[in-house]
Structures are given as C-alpha cells and as structure tokens.
Amino acid sequence: MDKALREHGLTVPQYSCLELLDEQPGLSNADLARGTFVTRQSANVVLRGLRDGGLITRPASAQHGRALPVHLTPAGQERLRAARGAVYAIEQRMISNVAPDRLAALLADLDVMAEALGD
Template sequence: MTTKSPPKLRPVDQRLCFLIYSTSLAMTQTYKPLLEETGLTYPQYLAMVVLWEQDGIAVKDLAARLGQDSGSMTPLLKRLESAGLVTRQRTPGDERSLSLRLTPAGQAMREKARKVDAAFERACDLTEEQVGQLLDGMEVLRGHLQGQR
C-alpha cells in the first residue's frame, strides 16, 4: 500500500496572501510621508476620498464603502470632526442616522490630496493598463473571497 505524501507547502514569498499583505504594508508606508502635509492618517484619507466623491453621505454608507462597520468608523470620524474637516449631522427624516458634510477646510484639503495622489502614482511607476489589470484582478479576488463567507 502506497501512501500519498501531503502537498508541498509554498514558501511564504510565493503565497498570494503574503504578497497582498506585504504590498498593503508597503502602500501604507509609502502613503505615510505623503500624507504628513495633510495631517491625515491613511484610514482618514480613505474616508475623505469617499466624502470628496459624495459629500453628505450617511455614516453607514461610508462604512460600507470602506468595508467597515459603522461603530469602527466613529473614532475616526470624531477625529476628522475635531480637526475641522467634517461635521456630523442627524439625517432629516431618520434621527437614528448620521450624515457627514465636508467643512470648507475639508473641501480645501482636496487640493493637497491631488498632490498626494500624483506622488503615489509616481511611486508605483505603473502604466494605466497595469493599474487597470491590478484593479480588475483584485476585484475578482475580493468577490470570490467575500462569496466564501
């Protein structure tokens, strides 16, 4: 009787999970000095990007866009409010729901963010086609993984 040997494990640097993890770390480390002028952390920056796209968004919708739950967004949003970048307001017609509005300072920060975006694109050194391929592949992967829950 022959026994089948277990499959050989891939080395860590040849695993998709590690490549995504280490790339994510490299991205946040790249963003950190770029965001210094704005005073934003990377998670705060992502929230502001959504607000620049959709000012007046409900907190629950912002959380969904960022793949977070509403409760975990509260400390981040309080810091943005303390910095004078957003206001949180009860949504008319639904007192349980909060919406977010950019302040003039929050709107003005968009110009600084454009510089951050341009510097990050230069650091990535990818063509538009390469970026598109990466986005498509990551969306497919995320869809498969979210379907596994």
C-alpha cells in the first residue's frame, strides 16, 4: 500500500486521515489521531503535510474550545478519489483467496479487534 500511495503523493497515515475526513468532516487532531492509531504529535505532522499540500483546511484558531476542525479541500477530495482506487485494488487482492463464507466472519473479527483498541 505504501508503494501504491506514494504514486499518489500520499503516505498511509495521510490516506487514512483523508478517508476519515471524507466520512466525518470537521474532526479535530485528537479525533484523527485516535481514528488512525497514531499519537497526537504524529497526527500533527501528518496534518501539516496535508495542509502544505493543499489537501485540507484547518483554521488558525478555534471558535469554541481548543479543537481545530479539519476539512478536505476540493484538491484533497480529488486526491482521495484517485488514491482510493489503488487502495481498493489492493484490498481486493488481499481478500481474493478468502472463501466468501469465511470473509464475513473475518471482517466481523477485525471490527471487534479495532473496537478493542478504541478505548
């Protein structure tokens, strides 16, 4: 996935942030760190790269509290769409040899494991 995403000018953590922001616009740095399983400091580095690339917007100061909501720019949405095809192709290759009746159980188990890490 690293190689495929590099062709789109993204890292795996950057792609993960773009996906989360597409699903839930306005997340904070802390929300993105939790959702991508990185530290807040690492999320700051990821967000700085995305902002410098024109893929996200983030206000200079918070209107309420301290959280700075992050949003995709049109360029960010376009880059995500382009990279998503490559990622989905890799996912298809990964699951292609898993029997359909086992795939549902595998995905359910992965969901349970991800939820366990969410706390």
